[in-house]
Amino acid sequence: MRTIAAVSTLLVGSSAADIWDSIREGVDTWAKLDYNTHFAVNVGDKTGRKFVYEIGNTTMNTRMQAASSSKWPSAAMISGVVNAGYMSYDDKPSKFLPWWTTDPTDTRSNITLKQMLSFTDGYQQDKFPACAANESVPLVECAKELYEITPHTAIPGTTWKYLECHYQFAGAMASAATNMSMHELYEKFLFKPFGMVNTTYGTPPYLNPQLAAGMTSTGNDYERYLQAILKNTVLPKSITDVMETDYTAPPVSPTGMFFGHYCMGNFFECYGYTIGMNISQPHVIPERCAVEKIHSDPGLWGWFPIMDRSREFYMQVAIKENYIKAGIPEYLTMMAKPVINNILKGVDPATVNRQDLLTAGGGMILRDLFGIDVASKVIPSEVETDNAIQTIWTPLHEGLGSWHRQGFSKRFAFNVGNASGTQFTSSHGEFFNMRTKVEGASLSKWPAAAMISGLVADGILNFDDLASKHLSWWTTNPSDHRSKITLRHLLTFQSGYQEDKEVACAKDPAGNFIDCVQQLYNALPAGTAPGTNFTYISAHLQFAGAMAVKASGIDIDQLFDKYLYKPAGMVDTTWGKAPYKNPQVATGITTTGSDFEGFLKGLLLYTLLPKAVCDEMEKDYSASVTPSGDGWFGHYGMGHWFECIGYGTPNGSSAPISQACQEEAIQAGPGLYGFYPLIDRKRGYYMQVVLQESMEKSGIPEYLRIITKPVVDAIMAGKDSRNVNRYDLLTNGGGLLLRDLVYIQKSRDGEL
Numbered sequence: 184m185r186t187i188a189a190v191s192t193l194l195v196g197s198s199a200a201d202i203w204d205s206i207r208e209g210v211d212t213w214a215k216l217d218y219n220t221h222f223a224v225n226v227g228d229k230t231g232r233k234f235v236y237e238i239g240n241t242t243m244n245t246r247m248q249a250a251s252s253s254k255w256p257s258a259a260m261i262s263g264v265v266n267a268g269y270m271s272y273d274d275k276p277s278k279f280l281p282w283w284t285t286d287p288t289d290t291r292s293n294i295t296l297k298q299m300l301s302f303t304d305g306y307q308q309d310k311f312p313a314c315a316a317n318e319s320v321p322l323v324e325c326a327k328e329l330y331e332i333t334p335h336t337a338i339p340g341t342t343w344k345y346l347e348c349h350y351q352f353a354g355a356m357a358s359a360a361t362n363m364s365m366h367e368l369y370e371k372f373l374f375k376p377f378g379m380v381n382t383t384y385g386t387p388p389y390l391n392p393q394l395a396a397g398m399t400s401t402g403n404d405y406e407r408y409l410q411a412i413l414k415n416t417v418l419p420k421s422i423t424d425v426m427e428t429d430y431t432a433p434p435v436s437p438t439g440m441f442f443g444h445y446c447m448g449n450f451f452e453c454y455g456y457t458i459g460m461n462i463s464q465p466h467v468i469p470e471r472c473a474v475e476k477i478h479s480d481p482g483l484w485g486w487f488p489i490m491d492r493s494r495e496f497y498m499q500v501a502i503k504e505n506y507i508k509a510g511i512p513e514y515l516t517m518m519a520k521p522v523i524n525n526i527l528k529g530v531d532p533a534t535v536n537r538q539d540l541l542t543a544g545g546g547m548i549l550r551d552l553f554g555i556d557v558a559s560k561v562i563p564s565e566v567e568t569d570n571a572i573q574t575i576w577t578p579l580h581e582g583l584g585s586w587h588r589q590g591f592s593k594r595f596a597f598n599v600g601n602a603s604g605t606q607f608t609s610s611h612g613e614f615f616n617m618r619t620k621v622e623g624a625s626l627s628k629w630p631a632a633a634m635i636s637g638l639v640a641d642g643i644l645n646f647d648d649l650a651s652k653h654l655s656w657w658t659t660n661p662s663d664h665r666s667k668i669t670l671r672h673l674l675t676f677q678s679g680y681q682e683d684k685e686v687a688c689a690k691d692p693a694g695n696f697i698d699c700v701q702q703l704y705n706a707l708p709a710g711t712a713p714g715t716n717f718t719y720i721s722a723h724l725q726f727a728g729a730m731a732v733k734a735s736g737i738d739i740d741q742l743f744d745k746y747l748y749k750p751a752g753m754v755d756t757t758w759g760k761a762p763y764k765n766p767q768v769a770t771g772i773t774t775t776g777s778d779f780e781g782f783l784k785g786l787l788l789y790t791l792l793p794k795a796v797c798d799e800m801e802k803d804y805s806a807s808v809t810p811s812g813d814g815w816f817g818h819y820g821m822g823h824w825f826e827c828i829g830y831g832t833p834n835g836s837s838a839p840i841s842q843a844c845q846e847e848a849i850q851a852g853p854g855l856y857g858f859y860p861l862i863d864r865k866r867g868y869y870m871q872v873v874l875q876e877s878m879e880k881s882g883i884p885e886y887l888r889i890i891t892k893p894v895v896d897a898i899m900a901g902k903d904s905r906n907v908n909r910y911d912l913l914t915n916g917g918g919l920l921l922r923d924l925v926y927i928q929k930s931r932d933g934e935l
Contacts, residue, residue: 184853203234205532209921212928214238218511222502223402229414243402247503252482253398258300258448261357263372266422269360272297279359282327294339299353300447301430305337309346322365322391326355343431350394376417379404402501409497433465444468452477455909485512508558518921521545537829546918549582549890556585578904580609587611595874596776617776621875626854627772630782632674632822635731637746640796643734646671653733656701664712672713673727674821675804679710683720694765696739700729717805721769728768752781776873783869801850810836823852857884868899880930893917
């Protein structure tokens, strides 16, 4: 568990150094996590290059095969031929290729150049004639052989298919229209005008290249291409507008693929929009993507160039990855893009609220982690849950396995349940399960507050009782702020006390609890007026515990037994050390996942405390005080957080929580060593990440809560989470930001 200060220390310093440091740190982290280790990241706008960062053996001058990232430049080359007047987008192949049918009963006779460049010409499969391997055969001749062996099965303009043959035919049209070889066409209409001095298509003599996949280039050359397209310096806007039109909008089906709809050689990007859709049916691209006007041309080996028309910048991850890991760079691109958006506006990304970055698409979801494992040839373990629920819980179990395999948390359990009982449990790491005893530190606060609230339910205490009503040594002097402190102030951490003190008696587990609390009272300065500020310190609950002991006449260990252990079925839980007579109420718990599940279920079902008392405990008490919380977990109820993760960025710990958080009303009680329990009353379930981390790694598990919660939401609603759109998961908070990965990696590797 950590506070927003840790994030500030990690990233906000970029303003004093370089606003691009957040991207450098993210790229370094990407490599340290061994996702990809040799690549370059490059950003620019109409004024020129803004940023380059090179990792491993790859530089911006490294020549690499681009695979499908060849398509966009090839489309630009052919569009250059159109711009020069040799042909038009509406021309039919038969105008230039004498072997192309003109028979009106043959659907191929109606194909246009525009349909070829947009992959909507009706061809549904690729064929590869023998001549395709011979660079000495002119493309026009080889295209004729391709034409003769490739079946045509769909009406042009009605369907989309991501193939190579479209561009071979389009290239043949351009070659025939100009009477130029492919080598001459690329030189005249691409390499020279765009300044691509280290780029080739195919191999010498370059007469028969694969237009859709045959480019070898450098990051520098592709940057020149992207900038020229952005600025319309080589091709006029009238041409680039045509190249950037969405040609797979309805009635075309399928409408595209994972990356978005399709234009000419580039995607009209809407990353991941097809998840949960039947893409065989026509779909309008979501409005959010239509407005952004992002165009991209990712390649099979991972190269990922992007042009953002609406914000007028380009970026690329220039890489030649092995086939297995080639899908990983796209995650870096998606996470980095919203960060770059802010940097180019002059905004330090560390000051941008996490939800704004997630809504802009800048997050890694749980299934991405599993996807990285699959790409890295890591085989997931079998799901160890009941066969009846195996299918719906499998994606969660797989993601948890990836979290473990990637070393983020090595020994933990994950548990979900509702009114019917345990719904899912998954344990990871050697000798760790729901019965493993762990120290919880601040995990103690929620059940301790619940124990004390049990006395309220029994009428022994009242939340508005003054401390002095039960503690004879507590001041009643009206000029002393402490005289106005109530049990409610103590449980909500608004007593006015501003600091903790160590008193020697606290180290004696057999000591007299009340006497020791009195010594603490005498050692602490009075602080401020109660009910005016929130301070996260342990003294509040020591005093509240003392009130409970004096009001009931029962020792503190017996209060825990009567009001917590027995009613919640917590058979392996203790507070402090034996003989448990003088525990630290706010930090002393040792428990198990199974025990804590009993506590969470008792609260969820109102069997541990009545609804009226739980309602009092679960209010946002710190909304009207300053500070209102810690700036990270949220505002505060009684002994636990009214959760709104990251709410304090950029406005600090006194910021209000969002309307969405108010409506969700998630109650959470994480501890110093990473144990993270929560209750979602809106959806009727509880969830916990069970573990005891080292201090260095204790801030990592909260990110597992972040990335899993929307997945659990979907599963508990009876949905297959694999079919939930990534945008929906991200807008519900379920993604890791680039800065989150930096924090996790640095914590994992002891670099903080």
